[in-house]
Amino acid sequence: MPKIIDINVHHVTRVEGHGNIVVKASDGTVQKAEWQVPEAPRFFEAMVRGRSWEDIQTIVSRICGICSITHSLAAIKAIENAMDIQVSEQTDKLRILTHYSEQLQSHILHVGYLVAPDLFNVKSVVPLVASHPEAVKTIIKLHRIANTWSDLLAGRTTHPVTFKPGGFTKLPLENELRDLKETLQGIVPDLKTVADVVLSVADRLPNFSRPTEYIALVQPGVYTFYHGDIGSTDTSDRVPISKFETVVNEYVTPQSTAKWTKWHRPSYAVGALARFNLNGDLLNPLAAQVAKSFGLKKGCANPFMNSVAQLVEAVHVVEASLQIIDELLAKGIKQEPIKAAPKSGVGVGCVEAPRGILFHRYAFDKNGICTGANICIPTNQNHGNIQKDIEAFVPQIIDKEPDQIRLLLEMLVRSYDPCISCSTHFLNVEFI
Amino acid sequence: MGDEGVGNAIIEDFEKKKSRFQGVDFLDLGTSGPNLIHAIAGRKKAILVDCSLQGSAPGTIRRFKPEEVREKTGLPHLSLHQGDVLGLIELSKQLGECPEEIIIFGIEPEKVGVGEGLSETLKSKLSYYVKIIEKDLVGA
Numbered sequence: 001m002p003k004i005i006d007i008n009v010h011h012v013t014r015v016e017g018h019g020n021i022v023v024k025a026s027d028g029t030v031q032k033a034e035w036q037v038p039e040a041p042r043f044f045e046a047m048v049r050g051r052s053w054e055d056i057q058t059i060v061s062r063i064c065g066i067c068s069i070t071h072s073l074a075a076i077k078a079i080e081n082a083m084d085i086q087v088s089e090q091t092d093k094l095r096i097l098t099h100y101s102e103q104l105q106s107h108i109l110h111v112g113y114l115v116a117p118d119l120f121n122v123k124s125v126v127p128l129v130a131s132h133p134e135a136v137k138t139i140i141k142l143h144r145i146a147n148t149w150s151d152l153l154a155g156r157t158t159h160p161v162t163f164k165p166g167g168f169t170k171l172p173l174e175n176e177l178r179d180l181k182e183t184l185q186g187i188v189p190d191l192k193t194v195a196d197v198v199l200s201v202a203d204r205l206p207n208f209s210r211p212t213e214y215i216a217l218v219q220p221g222v223y224t225f226y227h228g229d230i231g232s233t234d235t236s237d238r239v240p241i242s243k244f245e246t247v248v249n250e251y252v253t254p255q256s257t258a259k260w261t262k263w264h265r266p267s268y269a270v271g272a273l274a275r276f277n278l279n280g281d282l283l284n285p286l287a288a289q290v291a292k293s294f295g296l297k298k299g300c301a302n303p304f305m306n307s308v309a310q311l312v313e314a315v316h317v318v319e320a321s322l323q324i325i326d327e328l329l330a331k332g333i334k335q336e337p338i339k340a341a342p343k344s345g346v347g348v349g350c351v352e353a354p355r356g357i358l359f360h361r362y363a364f365d366k367n368g369i370c371t372g373a374n375i376c377i378p379t380n381q382n383h384g385n386i387q388k389d390i391e392a393f394v395p396q397i398i399d400k401e402p403d404q405i406r407l408l409l410e411m412l413v414r415s416y417d418p419c420i421s422c423s424t425h426f427l428n429v430e431f432i
Numbered sequence: 433m434g435d436e437g438v439g440n441a442i443i444e445d446f447e448k449k450k451s452r453f454q455g456v457d458f459l460d461l462g463t464s465g466p467n468l469i470h471a472i473a474g475r476k477k478a479i480l481v482d483c484s485l486q487g488s489a490p491g492t493i494r495r496f497k498p499e500e501v502r503e504k505t506g507l508p509h510l511s512l513h514q515g516d517v518l519g520l521i522e523l524s525k526q527l528g529e530c531p532e533e534i535i536i537f538g539i540e541p542e543k544v545g546v547g548e549g550l551s552e553t554l555k556s557k558l559s560y561y562v563k564i565i566e567k568d569l570v571g572a
Contacts (some may be wrong), residue, residue: 071492109466113466124516124519125523126516126519126522126523126526129523129526129527132528133526133527136523136527137527140469140527143466143470145471147470157467158467160556253554
């Protein structure tokens with residue numbers, strides 16, 4: 001066992017955004033184990049003040065390029081809540097169908113591009129083309145289909161343009177929905193392929209567990225991503241989303257530019273594993289089979305199994321989408337005039353982002369101008385739990401070599417699929 | 433974004449005159465990372481335009497092919513938004529989907545980071561960059 005452990009991961013790769021891991025130990029005693037978030041604040045809550053109710057969802061969709069549909073939907077639900085705007089059953093179903101496209105896209109991207117390299121001992125997905133060509137091609141195919149699905153319903157893959165308070169600016173044609181149905185039926189075997197490949201290396205997921213409070217949306221009879229109340233594994237009480245601030249209890253901590261949250265315990269977790277732990281008995285049949293094949297059961301407190309729960313959900317949302325398409329086609333797609341007018345009010349919208357429960361709150365004046373906003377994102381809510389997991393996990397692995405410790409902690413962080421923030425990008429090259 | 437937005441600015445310019453370039457799609461891929469693979473799949477030619485740290489004077493534009501450079505960032509998939517361009521091109525090749533020709537135009541920034549708008553150095557050269565890139569579109 002190394003005497004001195006001094007690990008400084010600056011920044012963790014294969015996550016969205018920037019986060020650091022710091023571990024210092026001596027002779028087996030851990031002196032410091034920290035998850036630090038140095039990401040700069042984004043100021044969206046300030047940006048939307050003074051903006052029209054009709055612009056909010058467009059602006060806040062830019063919070064993220066991966067869950068832009070989710071942010072748009074949360075915003076629109078909040079606006080409709082604030083202004084008592086009702087939507088039709090058709091609009092509701094189409095929004096959920098669109099939302100599912102992003103769940104598939106995000107989960108496949110995370111499991112395939114970001115987590116898989118760890119399970120196969122490579123640094124990125126590129127080397128996997130040589131060793132597992134069919135699996136990589138399948139991942140890319142699924143990701144591509146999910147993008148096309150988003151294009152159809154949201155107008156484009158990133159930053160939707162068809163959503164507005166009260167309805168859609170453009171509806172899909174019925175033959176487009178039939179084509180989508182055929183495509184989704186076609187990818188069920190592909191999802192099974194990916195599940196089988198991950199199952200073949202699932203024993204490489206660390207066997208670490210820590211009693212954790214899990215929080216997600218709950219709705220009777222539905223494995224929900226869209227409607228419901230706030231549920232917790234620590235209580236059977238359910239909290240209406242309008243009272244989300246009593247659940248998240250955000251606070252500032254010196255090691256992070258992102259706030260932390262707590263409810264019944266010093267931290268809690270959100271995301272696919274949280275949804276599974278609260279709603280797992282409501283999965284669609286094929287998804288339930290995939291969960292069973294991995295031995296994933298309600299009550300699982302191993303954060304590394306979040307990626308497995310994402311895979312299960314990828315199957316679930318495809319099954320659920322096929323059902324929704326049938327329901328939409330049975331009634332036919334109808335052109336619906338949007339009836340929405342601004343008025344003063346305060347509203348909350350809540351949806352499950354791929355990474356966990358997301359809350360948007362807005363206040364508007366009588367002209368529909370935003371006077372205030374509060375947005376609490378899932379990764380925010382996971383930071384404190386990542387810290388607690390690191391504190392519990394490090395002593396269990398402190399005897400390993402520093403490189404192994406570093407990798408395991410990076411895998412732990414990646415398992416949460418954190419979406420820390422968007423950042424700038426550029427190529428940094430040297431000529432050869 | 434500062435000069436990291438030079439690619440966006442150039443695409444916006446081409447969008448205004450895209451009817452002159454039949455068979456060419458101008459795509460703002462933003463920070464979409466892995467979506468680059470889908471955008472270039474099956475195309476005959478792909479031209480990537482982006483801000484690039486190349487050790488040149490600010491504002492310098494260089495035309496090169498992927499095989500002529502080596503990524504210096506050193507951290508594969510630093511984030512989903514970095515996307516590891518050269519790695520994704522390699523992935524595309526291995527999948528058999530890569531365009532016959534990929535050209536990269538890298539533009540050396542003067543300033544990158546939090547802020548809005550291009551530096552004066554790059555802004556003043558925007559039409560020059562567009563003219564240079566246009567040559568690769570003729571006959572595309």
